[in-house]
Amino acid sequence: MSNEELLEQLESVANFMRGMQFDPRIPADTKEALLERAQEIDTMVEKWLIKTELMMNQTDKKIF
Numbered sequence: 001m002s003n004e005e006l007l008e009q010l011e012s013v014a015n016f017m018r019g020m021q022f023d024p025r026i027p028a029d030t031k032e033a034l035l036e037r038a039q040e041i042d043t044m045v046e047k048w049l050i051k052t053e054l055m056m057n058q059t060d061k062k063i064f
Contacts, residue, residue: 003052007045014038014045 001009017038021031 003048007048010041010045014041017041 015038017034020026020034026034
């Protein structure tokens with residue numbers, strides 16, 4: 001599995017967790033925990049994307 005595929009799966013999990021907010025069977029405190037964890041996943045993915053983009057930009061500058 002490539003890094004891109006892994007990131008897509010993480011985003012999918014975060015979206016699934018956010019979707020669980022609408023299930024009335026889930027207690028409010030559990031919904032809050034799911035939302036917080038989904039936000040942590042989003043932050044982690046975003047940081048990785050920024051880091052990767054910076055690394056790509058540095059590599060491009062070294063090539064030219």
